[in-house]
Amino acid sequence: MAQFKDFNFKLLVIEKLMYEDETLTPAFSIDERMRDRGIADTVTYVYDNDLAFSVLEESRTYFEQLEISDELLASVDELLLDGGHQVYYECSPVWDGEDDLFDVRSLDDLALLPNLRLIDNADMLTLPDAEDQLAARGIEAG
Template identity: 55%
Template sequence: MTQFTDFNFKLLVIERLMYDDGTLTPRFDLGAHLVEQGLIEYGGDPAYTYTVKNALEYQVVPAARDHFEALEISPGLLATVEELLLDGGHQVYAHCSPVWDGEDDLYDVRSLDDLPLLPNLKRIRGADDFWPPEFLEVLQERGIATED
């Protein structure tokens, strides 16, 4: 089983594989998951309702965190990742924090220790704008492009 050390880095990979490429299935939907778990009744936007009702607006909803932390991604699937994008509008973030507005560091990557899990990664778009110089140095050393 592949273990990620940085949850937020894993979310970037999940965004690419599950929501962009459609190769990591089944596609997770927080609202449907909450209804299936009996945590909220269907109607309106169950993920938003659950988040507000439980004062979870600016954090990862525990049910989503549990799901994504336990989600296994095979080395073969990880090897297909050639590009990642840094963007506060990712679908995976909407399924983790339906009320999140992108105005804090909730989804900032804090470690690049997981880079070896992506042997064919060639580019991280947006890194020049959002990541610190020490991260950019690591990417440059590994031959990973950062320009758009």
């Protein structure tokens, strides 16, 4: 199984496969996990426990340990950078998109996606050489 180096890049892939394409199943739900623990309202729990604007440990552990087959990785031909992704809610239910919590910090994981052809909203990448790295792999920055 593929090993991702950048957690935030992996989240982009999970967004595509789990929440958009629905091919990586079952879909993770932090609200369901919290209900299983007897917590009725995830957002209230997050605020009451000073966990706002951080990745919940339960979510981080789940997504870090989640294995994605090479076959599913090969199916990814497009990624979208967008602060409104479902996977971000599942990680940080009250995140407002106003900080760098989910910024991709490395594009080393591009090698795991052999058929990636487009990263939409690539201008949101804050890496100084992102455009060059994408172009070197024949990936369009949309």
